[in-house]
Amino acid sequence: MRSRPNYLAGIAAFAWLLIIGTPLYALVNSSLESQSQYSDRGPLSLPSGITFHNFATVVDSGFLGYLWNTILVAAATVAIVLLLAVPISYAVVRGRSWLTRGVFRLFLLGLAIPAQAVIIPLFLIINRLGFYDTLWGVILPTAAFSLPVSVLVISGGMREISVSLYEAMALDGARPARILWDLVVPLSRSSIASASVFAALQAWNGFLFPLIMTQSNSNKLVTLGLYNFVSSYGADIPALLAAVLMSAIPILLVYLFARRALVAGLMGAGGK
Amino acid sequence: MRSAAADLARPGAAWAVPGLVFFCLFALVPMVGVVYLSLTSWDGLSDPQFTGLQNWSRFLGDGQMWQDTVVTAVLLVGNIVVQAPISILLGVWSAGKQRNRAVLSAIFFLPLLFSTAATAVMWRQLLDPNFGIPAKLSGLIGDTNLLGSQSGAVACLVLVTSWQFIPFHTLLYQGAARTVPETLYQAAAIDGAGRVRQFFAITLPQLRNTIVTSTIFMVVGGLTAFDIVLLLTDGGPGTDTSILPFAMYQTGFQTYDYGYASVIASFLLLLATGASFVMVKLSGYDKMTSTLEGM
Known part of the structure; x- marks a missing residue:
């Protein structure tokens, strides 16, 4: 079946390759050029006279520390999200109380709350809790705003588990905690992975929370580091582009070594 | 079938409480x-x-707020109109099992590795009127300062947002397109339906839920797209691309x-x-x- 190659789609895909690829080529190429080469020849020149000087500039500005902070924030966010979203989803899917039905609707509505809209009171709350200018000030709200998608995705995965499996365990006298651990978590692994990838990317991408909740250089995340880099090295465009490239390196490593998991995870974030 | 054992095995509402408190x-x-x-x-x-x-x-x-609302709406609609069709087509295309499609899909994914901040910083340089790509194409496009007019800046915002997020939406559609039962296509092919007909009669209706999810992501994302405006146009030229979240940030955290x-x-x-x-x-x-x- 379906053997005839689709030439039209092939041409369109090639055009899309150019749209995706050209800026990426310019990015890599320019980050390896000296400032004078760049201003003479522009971003789309053919590579010549490769230099790693720009990356040294970026590292000297303290960029590795920002990367490390971002990794910490992403890891802590994922941990909190899983710790909270898995039990919620379990209660939503298997619970019988009126409360659990309301919970699902609440998170469905929560999906639409833009972080922007609540940032001012949130800033107050973080201040009162004493988390201003700490990484927790970024982690806690990021985790909270990743919860709705995570609950929807994980509960979607848990719904696929056949009822007879639950009944078999119930007949054996298993309690909710054991059923969760022995049956539900293993069988909804892929949706849990999806939620983790999604939460990690939220943390990775976060700009507003770090901007508002942190101040000192030692608590800076990589997105904000880039923002500051623009004002302090704005004229050194190759260094700026090297910083952009470096900001993507950790996740590029994940992509290279765990592409399947990353892609499958993101795919699952859309639900079924 | 309801028994005491079955009820005891169900999680109570208490399981949802910690997360609920946190979210509240x-x-x-x-x-x-x-x-x-x-x-x-x-x-x-x-x-x-x-x-x-x-x-x-x-x-x-406040006249400025009306303008900001209109620009927010234009950006939102522009992003959906550009991203949705491309993501659907790319997603369905990349759902095919052919080897070349798998290789290209791996490349198409790459923009997702960059944060919005990184994407915006990169494009700001690439769109620079003097040193960027437009400068090299000045013979083709005339005015090289693409960010210098309102319509140009809005178009650039849509372009850059699409470049970054189409890969994500493509993935959603790719995943969904793979779950469409092959038998539906086989039946349609036997009835003599061509490729285009199959797309509109089978694929699109089957993607309905994903279209909703993807659009919700786009709407919420569009209403919070503040980092890209800050880093790409800084609301400019003038206040021409100051969208609502950007205006909120400036009013609150810059003018207190x-x-x-x-x-x-x-x-x-x-x-x-x-x-x-x-x-x-x-x-x-x-x-x-x-x-x-x-x-």
Whole structure:
């Protein structure tokens, strides 16, 4: 079946390759050029006279520390999200109380709350809790705003588990905690992975929370580091582009070594 | 079948409580807080002074806010109109098992590795009128300062947002397209339906839920797209691309008029929840609660 190659789609895909690829080529190429080469020849020149000087500039500005902070924030966010979203989803899917039905609707509505809209009171709350200018000030709200998608995705995965499996365990006298651990978590692994990838990317991408909740250089995340880099090295465009490239390196490593998991995870974030 | 054993094996509502408390504290309480603050005058230092609807009436008469709302809406619609069709086509295309499609899909994924901040910083340089790509194409496009006019800047914002997020939406559609049963296509092929016909009669209807999810992501994302504006156009030229979240940030955190900023924030909240409520109702997404449940 379906053997005839689709030439039209092939041409369109090639055009899309150019749209995706050209800026990426310019990015890599320019980050390896000296400032004078760049201003003479522009971003789309053919590579010549490769230099790693720009990356040294970026590292000297303290960029590795920002990367490390971002990794910490992403890891802590994922941990909190899983710790909270898995039990919620379990209660939503298997619970019988009126409360659990309301919970699902609440998170469905929560999906639409833009972080922007609540940032001012949130800033107050973080201040009162004493988390201003700490990484927790970024982690806690990021985790909270990743919860709705995570609950929807994980509960979607848990719904696929056949009822007879639950009944078999119930007949054996298993309690909710054991059923969760022995049956539900293993069988909804892929949706849990999806939620983790999604939460990690939220943390990775976060700009507003770090901007508002942190101040000192030692608590800076990589997105904000880039923002500051623009004002302090704005004229050194190759260094700026090297910083952009470096900001993507950790996740590029994940992509290279765990592409399947990353892609499958993101795919699952859309639900079924 | 209901027995005591089966009931004991079900999780109680207590399982949801920790997450619920957490979410309330960091998302729902601030939601109420922002509406309250919109009724006050507050500089962030002294205590907020209750001023009733004063901020709101100022908001309704504020010409800049009308412009910001229009630009927000134009960007939102522009992003959906550009991203949705491309993502659907690319997603369906990349769902095919051919080897070349798999290789290209791996490349198409790459923009997702960059944060919005990184993407915006990169494009700002690439679009630079003197040193960027437009400078090299000056013979083709005339005016090289693409960010210099309102329509140009809005188009650039749509372009850059699409470049970054189409890969994500493509993935959603790719995943969904793979779950469409092959037998549907086989049956259609036997009935003599061509490729285009199959796409519209089978693929699109089967992708319905994903279209809803993907659009909700786009709407919420569009209403919070503040980092890209800050880093790519800084609201400019002038205030031409100052969208609502950007105006909220400037009013609150740069001019310390938190009361008025809260009005803008409340308005955003209204738009976002309104839009997603309509979409959830239209799609029947909330009925998903009990497909396998209830025996």
